[in-house]
Amino acid sequence: MTTLVIVESPAKAKKIGAMLGDNYVVKASVGHVRDLPQKELGMMPPSYQLQYEATERGAKVLSQLAAAVRSADAVMLATDPDREGEAIAWHLADALDLKNPKRVVYNSVTKEKILAALAAPREIDMQRVHAQEARRALDRMIGYRVSGPLSDSAGEGLGAGRVQSPAVRLIVDLERAIAAFKSTSHFGAELIFKNDDATSWKAQWDTKPHLAEGEKYLLDSELAKRVSNVRNVTVSEYENTEKPRAPDAPFTTSSLQQAAGKRLKMKPKQTMDAAQKLFEQGAITYHRTDSPNMDPEGAADIAAYAQGAGLKLADKARTWKAKEGAQEGHEAIRPSHVADLEMGETDEERALYKLIWQRAVASQLADANYAVRTVKLTADAEGTPVTFKATGRTLLSPGWLAVYADDAADEDDEKDETSNNPIPALTLADPLTADSANLQSKKTKPPTRYKLDTLVKEMERLGIGRPSTYAAILDNIMSRDYILEDKKGYLTPSARGIKICDNLVGKFAFIETDYTRGLEDELDQIAEGKNDYLSVVSGAWTALDVELTGLAAAELAAGHPCPTCAKVLRRRKGDNGYFWACSDRECAQQTLPDDDGKPGERKAPPPPTGIDCPKCGKDLARRQGMTKPKKIGWKPQKYDFYSCTGYPKCEAKFNTGADGLPVFEEAKKA
The missing domain is CATH 1.10.290.10 (Topoisomerase I, domain 4)
Known part of the structure; x- marks a missing residue:
């Protein structure tokens, strides 16, 4: 008896095949074998049933798998154990017309786990399949139906995305917060004490008692100067404790x-x-x-x-x-x-x-344990009572830190100086004299731009997408140049990314994080059997209908209307850089040059020469000038030729002869 086991990747097929005996044949689907059609929406109300077709690669894989199915006595679908894997298993069962497919899942590719999974097959979990289908339907619905109006409004081809667009918005909103930020100058002071062993420790002035109501920072520079002149202090509080520190959880x-x-x-x-x-x-x-x-x-x-x-x-x-x-x-x-x-x-x-x-x-080891010493010092700053605080921390036993040290500090992280602050043994009411002091003049900093890892953290906090989709989301918006990454890894929005947000915010709900998080919850409910595909997808379709109808009723003006037909001009990228063209392919409007992101003025066409085009009979025009360089390092080239004024219906072109007239004979020979 031969059992066919279908996994997703060829590498996994090879490894699992080596674990199993001769009675098993292991093949790979190489991921998804079917998807929605490339040039159609792929669903329509009232059923919203998704219309699948085999991908180019998937068709070949299905043909090979069909032959393997015919030779097998049983088929086990061993795709990955998430919703995507469950959906791939169903697609395989449906496309291969499997009568009694069995689903096996395993959390690691080890022999004991694989054999245990094969011994306990189950049915395909259709609730999880429907949850994945709903995600695909929502993504396609928003991308397909909104991208057109978005491009019309923005004046260039842009793509809307159910989770991609809110992710771009995070970058745009933060960049605008940085641009609007106004720095505040504020002040502080610290005392420095030297120990007998040539080390030193610091105590920070506690400014909180001196803040005016509603203030976050001390703005009184004169008070800060008086405090920085303090040298004589008294120990008012002193404590030695031990503090454990637990490890973080294993990775999600x-x-x-x-x-x-x-x-x-x-x-x-x-x-x-x-x-x-x-x-x-x-x-x-x-x-x-x-x-x-x-x-x-x-x-x-x-x-x-x-x-x-x-x-x-x-x-x-x-x-x-x-x-x-x-x-x-x-x-x-x-x-x-x-x-x-x-x-x-x-x-x-x-x-x-x-x-x-x-x-x-x-994560399974003992806590790290620290000796923590804290001290509070009081003093008089020319009639004003002030307090200084200091904390020192020394590692007593490393515990889990023996195998997993602290996270590498980001350059924007606040430095923890408590581990390098050797406070000596002190006694209450001891008088101390500081060796020196620092007047601290500070400025508030604008918000820090996201890096990819901190953007992931924020997306998780706000419920934008699911962790398993973050990599694809970020790869998508970066590959489309909606967000840009500098040499240090900081993210900024591109002009295209800003256009996406400006043309979606206030018009479509999916750009709002609350809406996105709510849809993710509904997808979870489908997987858990607490909701159904039709309710979620039809509800989103109806809401989008209302938004699109409102947009049409507002008769939103084209960002840049075509001078010939008034329809939308769109910015496109060609071999020689950006240009503008009418969105209506039937329009006779020719292209316009790009002028810093806006349609420029087209150069006046050369006058007709009175020479008839041998192909259509209309006048020819002589075109002379210098080409624009296509790449860095290319030199402009002279051009001189005749073309028909009947373009684009007639595309005839002729070289210019030594006598300055068009060369028709070459055209005949060609």
Whole structure:
């Protein structure tokens, strides 16, 4: 008896095939085999049933799989264990006309997990399939129906996206907040004390008691100067304590992308691609998960390793609360076998595996423990009572820090100086004399621009999309040049990105984060059987109908009307740079040059020469000038030729002869 097992990737097919015996044949679908039509919407009311067609690659794969199905006694659909994988399994079953397909799921590509999955097949979960279909329908509906009006309004071809556009808006809104920011000058003071061992420690002036109502910062520079002259202080409070610090949870999809961006400088797509490879190699558990908690089996594996390696475990198993709206279908990301200290086939994969290993192991270890010393000092600043505070922290036992050190500090992070502030043993009411003081003159800073990892964090906080989709969302808006990344990794909106937001905000609900988060919740409800495909999709279609009707009723003027027919001119990119052309292909309007993002004036055409075109009989015009360079380093070239004034209906062109007349003979020979 032969069982056909269908997975998604060829690499995974090869690995799983090597684990199973001769009675199994393992083939790959290479991801999705069907999709909505490229040039049609692919759904219509009232049913909103999606119309699928095989992709060019998918058609070839389906043909090969059909032959394998005919030779098999049973078929197991072993695609990835998320909604996307569930949908791929259904597409395969439907396209291959499988009568009794079985669905198997596994959280890591190891022999024990694969054999356990094959021994416990189930039916395809159609609720999860419908949730994925609803996501695809909503994305297509908004992209297909809104992009046209958006392009008309903006004057160039732009794409609207259900989750992409709100992500772009985050960048645009932040950039405008930065532009509108006005810096505030404020003041402070610190005292510096020297220890007997030549080290020194600092105490900061507590400005809060001196702030006027509603103020966040001290604006009184004269008071700050008086305080900076203080040298004699008294110890009014002094305390020594110990403070534990617990590790973070093992990685979820979102936290993995954030940490890999900060520590390894990997973009979200790079991270997800490398994680996919590690999963297929059997190195890690499934990497698309919102759960911060491990299965008991994973925690036990780490506990056994830690005991053998002399690492102190936490007193009891740790658990973490998942973030609101999290889909906890799979455990947190961890090594499949923690005894494997190095895994991965490339440097990037090995670095990511090490990061996952460290975070997972650290999550089960004992707290790091610190000795914390705090002191409060009081003084008189020329008649004004003032207080200074200082905190010092020393690591007593590293605990989990032995395997997973602190996150690399971003250049915009506030520095924690408590770990480098050696306060000596003091006694209450002790008088102290500062060796020096600093008058601090500060300015408030504008908001910090997002980097890809901090944008991921903000998208998760606001519920824009799902962590498993972040990499694709960001790759999409960056590849379309809606947002730009500088050399330091900071993100800014392009002119195109700003146009998208300005032409959507106030007109369409999907650009609002509350709407986007609400739709994500409805998709979750479909997967859980608490809602249905038709209700969600039809509701979104109806709401979009109202918005599009309102837009049409407002008779929104074209951003740049065509001078011939008044329809929309659109900015396009050609071999020689940008130009403008009428959106109506039937319009006789010829192109206009681009003038700093706006339609420029077309040069007056050369006058008719009185020489008849041999093809249509209309006048020819002689065109002379210099070409524009197509690339940097290209030199302009002279041109001299005749063309028909009947263009575009007649496209006849003729070289200019030595006598200055058109050369017709060459045209005949050609």
